[in-house]
Amino acid sequence: MSKKTFTLTNDQTGENWTFPVVESTQGPSAIDIRPLFAKTGHLTLDPGFTSTASCSSGLTFIDGDEGILQHRGYDIRDLAENTSFLEVAHTLLYGDLPNRKEKEEFEKNIIYHTMVHEQIHHFFRGFRRDAHPMAIMCGVVGALSSFYHDSLDIWDPRQREISAHRLIAKIPTLAAMSLKYMLGQPFVYPRNDMSYAENFLHMCFSVPAERYQPSPALVKAMDKILILHADHEQNASTSTVRLAGSSQANPFACIASGIASLWGPAHGGANQAVLEMLKQIGHKNNIPQYLEKAKDKDDPFRLMGFGHRVYKNYDPRAAVLKSSSDAVLDELGVDDPMLELARELESIALEDDYFIERKLFPNVDFYSGIILKAMGFPTEMFTVLFAVARTVGWISQWKEMIEEPGHRIGRPRQVYNGPTLRPVLPLKKRPAKG
Numbered sequence: 001m002s003k004k005t006f007t008l009t010n011d012q013t014g015e016n017w018t019f020p021v022v023e024s025t026q027g028p029s030a031i032d033i034r035p036l037f038a039k040t041g042h043l044t045l046d047p048g049f050t051s052t053a054s055c056s057s058g059l060t061f062i063d064g065d066e067g068i069l070q071h072r073g074y075d076i077r078d079l080a081e082n083t084s085f086l087e088v089a090h091t092l093l094y095g096d097l098p099n100r101k102e103k104e105e106f107e108k109n110i111i112y113h114t115m116v117h118e119q120i121h122h123f124f125r126g127f128r129r130d131a132h133p134m135a136i137m138c139g140v141v142g143a144l145s146s147f148y149h150d151s152l153d154i155w156d157p158r159q160r161e162i163s164a165h166r167l168i169a170k171i172p173t174l175a176a177m178s179l180k181y182m183l184g185q186p187f188v189y190p191r192n193d194m195s196y197a198e199n200f201l202h203m204c205f206s207v208p209a210e211r212y213q214p215s216p217a218l219v220k221a222m223d224k225i226l227i228l229h230a231d232h233e234q235n236a237s238t239s240t241v242r243l244a245g246s247s248q249a250n251p252f253a254c255i256a257s258g259i260a261s262l263w264g265p266a267h268g269g270a271n272q273a274v275l276e277m278l279k280q281i282g283h284k285n286n287i288p289q290y291l292e293k294a295k296d297k298d299d300p301f302r303l304m305g306f307g308h309r310v311y312k313n314y315d316p317r318a319a320v321l322k323s324s325s326d327a328v329l330d331e332l333g334v335d336d337p338m339l340e341l342a343r344e345l346e347s348i349a350l351e352d353d354y355f356i357e358r359k360l361f362p363n364v365d366f367y368s369g370i371i372l373k374a375m376g377f378p379t380e381m382f383t384v385l386f387a388v389a390r391t392v393g394w395i396s397q398w399k400e401m402i403e404e405p406g407h408r409i410g411r412p413r414q415v416y417n418g419p420t421l422r423p424v425l426p427l428k429k430r431p432a433k434g
C-alpha cells in the first residue's frame, strides 16, 4: 500500500474521511474505498464499472490510450509473433513463459485431457440441429462439472490445476463437436500427435471419408487468433467468471457463465455481427448511408467491430489481424470482397468526425471474422472460437482469484429507487390500471 491518500469531504457537514491509494505497477492506481460504507454510510454508484477496479490482477495490462496489451509483461505482438498458444496459456496460468522442459510437460498435460467422456456425446443429441453452437457450449461446458468429480475441490491446488488443464484441453474438442453437430457430420476424435491449433482444425474440418492435413500457414493463423483472444483483463465475461467463482461455484460452471456473457453482440458476439453487417452494407457505395445510421442516436444500428470500453486507440489485436489478413487469404487462395469492403469502411470511419471525437477504432472483432470465414468456419462458430481461446484467460483469472488471500464473495450493492413501504390491499381495493 502506498503512502498516498485521498480525502473525501461531505459538503453539507464538513466531515472528512481519508482513504489509502493502492499503487499499480503500470497504469492507474486506485483509491481503496472498502471502508467507505462503514465510515460514511454511503455507497459508490458505478453501474458500467467505468471507474471501478473490481480486483487486483497480475495477468493482463491494457493501456487503452496507447493501444498496449501485455500478458504478464509480454507485449501481445511479441507473443503473437514468437510463441504458441499453449506457451501463452502457460504464461497466464503460471506467470512466465515456459522453458523448454516446462513447455514439453505442459503440452503433455494438456494433450492427456483432450478427449471428453463418451457420455457427453449424448448431450449433443438433445439439441436441435439448428441450435446456435454457443447455446450448445453453455450447456455442455456446464455439464462437465457432472463428469469430473475428482477435480471439483477448489481449495485443493492440484485439483484446481487439473480442472484448468481439463478445460483448456477439452474446450476445442467440445467446440469442434458443436460444429460437427451443426453440419450433421460425425464427431472427430482428437489427435494427440498434433499441436493444439492443428488438432482443433483437424477436429473441425476432417471427415472419415477423406484425409485432411491443414497447411502450416493455416495452423499458424489459427494459433495466432487463439493467442490474440486468450485474455483481456476484467471484461464482461471475465468479470462474470470471477463473480460466479467468488461464491465458490465449481470451475466448469463458472466457465459456462463466461461463455453465456461472451455470447452477447456487444462482447464476443460482435465478430459474427461484423460479417452480418458487411453483408448488409453489401457495396462500398452504401458505406456513407450506413455510417449515418451508426451516428443516428434514434437508430439502433452501430458499427460492429468498432469502439471499445478501454481502447481509445487502435486495438493492438486488430492491428495484428489486419496485417495477417492478406497473408492468410492469399495462402488460402481466397479473394474475399468483404475484406476490401471492411478496409474501405475502416478508412472512411477513421476520417469521420463522429468516430474521431469519440475515439472509436476497429477492435479485435473487425478483422477476425473475415479470416475465420476464409478458413471455412461458418459465422455461428466465430464466437465459439473466441470462447475456446478465452477459456485460458477465464480459468487463469479464476485461479488467481481463488488463490488470493482474504478472498470474499463478490456482492455489489445498489441504490434502491423503488417504492417505499406500503400496505398490501385486498384484491377488490386494488386500483384499476390503464
Ligand code: ACO
Residues within 6 Å of the ligand: 265, 266, 267, 268, 270, 294, 295, 301, 302, 303, 304, 305, 306, 307, 308, 309, 310, 358, 360, 363, 364, 365
Ligand atoms: N458505432 C456507433 N457509435 C458508437 C459505437 C459504434 N460501434 N461504439 C460507441 N459509439 C458511441 C456511443 O453511441 C457513444 O456516443 P455518445 O457519446 O454520443 O452517446 C460513444 O460512442 C461512447 O460509447 P459507449 O456506448 O459509452 O461505449 P461503451 O464503452 O459503453 O461500449 C462497446 C463499448 C460496447 C464495445 C461499443 O463501442 C459497441 O457497442 N461497439 C460495437 C460492438 C463491438 O464491436 N463489440 C466488441 C467489443 S470488443 C470485445 O468484446 C472483444
